[in-house]
Amino acid sequence: MKILLVILFISSAWLQFSFLTKTKKEDRASLIGTPIRFVVPKGFPQPVYQFKNNTLTKEGFELGRFLFYDGKLSRDGNFPCASCHQQFAAFATFEHRLSHGYNNQFSYRNAPGLFNVAWEKELHWDGGINHIEIQPLAPITNPHEMAEDLDDIIRKLKKDSTYHKLFKAAYGDPGINSQRILRALAQFTASLVSANSKYDRVMRGEDSFSSYEQPGYQIFQQKCSSCHREPLFTDLSYRNTGISVDSALLDYGRMRITGNKTDSLKFKVPSLRNVFLTGPYGHDGRFPTISSMLDHYNSGVINSLTLDPLLKHGIPLSNDDKFYLIAFLGTLTDTSFVNDKRFSAPESVGEVK
Numbered sequence: 001m002k003i004l005l006v007i008l009f010i011s012s013a014w015l016q017f018s019f020l021t022k023t024k025k026e027d028r029a030s031l032i033g034t035p036i037r038f039v040v041p042k043g044f045p046q047p048v049y050q051f052k053n054n055t056l057t058k059e060g061f062e063l064g065r066f067l068f069y070d071g072k073l074s075r076d077g078n079f080p081c082a083s084c085h086q087q088f089a090a091f092a093t094f095e096h097r098l099s100h101g102y103n104n105q106f107s108y109r110n111a112p113g114l115f116n117v118a119w120e121k122e123l124h125w126d127g128g129i130n131h132i133e134i135q136p137l138a139p140i141t142n143p144h145e146m147a148e149d150l151d152d153i154i155r156k157l158k159k160d161s162t163y164h165k166l167f168k169a170a171y172g173d174p175g176i177n178s179q180r181i182l183r184a185l186a187q188f189t190a191s192l193v194s195a196n197s198k199y200d201r202v203m204r205g206e207d208s209f210s211s212y213e214q215p216g217y218q219i220f221q222q223k224c225s226s227c228h229r230e231p232l233f234t235d236l237s238y239r240n241t242g243i244s245v246d247s248a249l250l251d252y253g254r255m256r257i258t259g260n261k262t263d264s265l266k267f268k269v270p271s272l273r274n275v276f277l278t279g280p281y282g283h284d285g286r287f288p289t290i291s292s293m294l295d296h297y298n299s300g301v302i303n304s305l306t307l308d309p310l311l312k313h314g315i316p317l318s319n320d321d322k323f324y325l326i327a328f329l330g331t332l333t334d335t336s337f338v339n340d341k342r343f344s345a346p347e348s349v350g351e352v353k
Contacts, residue, residue, distance in 0.1 A: 032172045033059035038118075041195035043203060043231050047118035049132050049190050054183045056191070059170040062346070064188030066166055067181060069345040072156045073136075074146035075102050081139065081185075082345065084111040088338055090274035091115055091192060097285030101139075102147035108249040110285035112270055113278045115194040115337065119232055125267045125283045127238060128257045133186045150178040157181075192343060194273050195231070198331040203231070209331065216328025223315050224325075227269045227308075233332065238266040239308040242301030246284055253283065264306045276333045290329065294322050 036056045040046060054060075068085075071077040084099045085091040091114035093099060099107040109125055123129040129138055139145040140153070157163045157176050164174040171180060201207035209217060220228075229235040238254045243265060245252065254263035267283045275281075280288045287293040297315040301307070317325070337343075 033057035033170055036061060036191075038191070039193075041193065041200070041231070044195065045119065045232075047190075048121045049118040049186070051187070051190070054133070054186060056187055057170065059166075060184050060187045061191060063166045063170045063180075064184035064186070065343070066162070066346055067185055068188050072160070073140060073148060073153055075148045075152075078102075079146050081136070084139070084145070085114045087340075087343055088277070089113070090194065090277040090334070090338055091343075092274075092278040095279070097280050099139075099145060101145035102143070105144040107142065107144045108251055109283055110280065113274055114189060115192045115273065116232060116271065117192065118190040120236060122236075122268075126254050126257050127268060132190055133182050135189075136182055136185050150181070153181065154178065188343075192337075194334040194337040196336045197273065197334040200231075200334075202331070210327070212324055212327035213331050216324035216326070217331075219317075219321050219325050220328050223317070223321075224272075226310055228272050233272040234269045237269055238263065239269055239310075240265040240304065240306040241267075242296070242303070242307055242311050242314070243282070243286070244302055246286070249284055251284060262306060265304065266306060272329060273332045274334055274337070275329050277338065290326055291322065294325065298322075 034057055036058055038047075038051060038056055067073060068081045071080045071083075073080055074083075079101045083101070084093050086094055088094070093111040097110060099109065099111045101107065112125065117123065117132060117135075120132075121130065123132065123135050124138065129135045137150075140148050140150070154176050163176060167176050167180060168174045170184060198207055198209075198213075202209055227235055227237070227239060240253075245265065252264050254266040254268075255261065257263075270281075275290065279290070280286070281290070281293045287296060294317055297311070298317040299314065301311050301314040303312075
């Protein structure tokens with residue numbers, strides 16, 4: 001039944017995407033406002049999402065920000081996007097193993113940190129969404145999360161005079177439709193760039209690692225960087241890291257999307273950026289601390305047919321290795337990102353200049 005629901009959802013998402021790509025000429029032409037240049041951080045590759053047919057503007061970004069923090073996008077008004085993606089937790093869910101939503105329900109996965117998604121060709125732990133502009137459809141329509149649909153959202157937004165002003169500022173007229181909603185959200189989420197941690201400052205020659213962080217960086221390069229590749233600290237691949245199947249969730253990862261048994265228990269390699277802020281860890285939040293996660297790689301890897309070859313013998317880590325490695329991982333915390341007022345909840349329409 002779960003696989004059937006996933007297939008139905010993907011089919012629905014593709015239909016929505018097909019609709020969205022048939023952009024009306026007047027909608028493209030009506031995009032107005034002040035253009036914003038998307039800056040690729042030094043050392044980063046070119047992003048996958050480059051705002052084609054969705055020009056990044058100050059007004060479009062602000063509209064996306066309002067929508068991201070607005071409970072109107074959920075059925076009962078209590079679960080905006082920001083309820084599972086909290087800025088102080090690097091837009092992950094603070095200390096919650098699983099995402100939770102409408103009617104006190106829980107989803108079957110941990111909400112990942114929402115940053116640097118413009119570099120992701122596929123989204124979610126299983127890569128089930130292949131375009132950032134349709135990604136919001138998954139949590140919005142999920143009955144365990146926001147439990148809403150776009151038609152109801154549009155009706156609610158049309159009753160709010162604030163949105164008449166915001167849509168007019170972004171598009172030249174107050175018309176509200178699904179395409180504009182999803183593209184405005186994409187402008188906001190694609191702009192959530194984290195690239196100013198101590199690690200980044202060291203790489204730019206503006207700072208230096210401490211006597212604990214430097215050996216931790218060397219251990220990271222030797223034992224972790226094959227999967228958590230710099231500068232994104234993920235290679236965006238799908239790997240079986242030697243975990244067991246949760247008997248309640250029965251989540252087999254990438255195989256739910258491809259139907260291929262060789263993808264069983266494979267999940268996207270998460271970024272280690274801001275890892276101090278995004279716990280608990282793993283696709284289902286099974287690791288409460290960084291130490292427990294390292295213990296898994298040291299001695300808890302379970303062998304199976306789809307186990308990643310790099311983990312055949314686990315990742316041997318001494319207590320000193322763990323100490324230094326954790327010290328280095330602390331340098332990946334981007335405090336400027338989690339305190340950036342541009343990404344914070346707006347107080348009122350008066351914030352829009």
